Amino acid sequence: MDINFELYKIFYYAAKHQSFSEAADKLFISQSAVSQAIKNLESKLGEQLFFRKKRKISLTREGELLFKHIEQAYNFIRSAESKFSEMKNLDAGEVRVGVSDTVCKYFLIPYLEKFNNNYPKIKIQVINRTSSQILELLNHGLVDFGIATLPVDDKNIEVKNFISVEDIFVACHKFSELKDRTVTLRELSEYPLLMLEKGSTTRRNIEEFLIKKGIDIAPEIELEDIDLLVEFAKIGLGVSCVLRESALEDIQHNQLFEIHTEYKLPLRKLGICTVKNVPLSRAASIMIDNLINK
Incomplete structure (x- = not known):
């Protein structure tokens, strides 16, 4: 199918901004030229790409599919253009x-x-x-x-x-019975655990390690942000599993302490x-x- 790339470019801007007029402004052409180009593209593809209602437009299912691929291609083209401009020093x-x-x-x-x-x-x-x-x-x-x-x-x-990098378990004085001794993973699993959300790669790696040790965990709280896990540990909501560097300052100021477990969590690459x-x-x-x- 031989379609002028310029038609795809106009479609990309119209779909991105959900507006023929905005696409026209970005491309420095008339709105009628945008409208005509879209009609031309729809004719060549044999599918309707936009729903048109008064001054508003929205993508049809076919339009959404096309935009998904055109957006990817356009980003790669922009990347290529950027590469050429950088070649001079x-x-x-x-x-x-x-x-x-x-x-x-x-x-x-x-x-x-x-x-x-x-x-x-x-x-x-x-x-x-x-x-x-x-x-x-x-x-x-x-x-x-x-x-x-x-x-x-x-x-x-x-x-x-x-x-x-290394992940460690930390807690505040509320759980002082865990301080300055070696704690088994099974004992630790009985405490309220604060961990990264289940969908993260880090969480998956930790769970796989614990399962190999025969430990099944059910975290009390799951978060996306490690710094929040540190803050939650500081106010005593539970034992947090965090990146060592994220807790170092609070450990040095005695707001948190590292829990030494029988098995260290494997280094995360x-x-x-x-x-x-x-x-x-x-x-x-x-x-x-x-x-x-x-």
């Missing part, structure tokens, strides 16, 4: 990074600061998501690379090892993830090299 361009807020806060910020100092004209966009959401962003071309908890079960994604066979921009490649060769 990195004096323009953007690096889009997908990373969890916790990893960004405790590990990534120094690298971002160094990169920004070395290449001040390169825009850095950080998108905070969970590991599974980061992989989705990668597959849709919305980030150049992501940092995710391993393992990654996606044949479309290439992974390079970044760092290993973080990987730098990219899409296979999709070339990286020079700026993204340099940032990844800085992370790997830290």
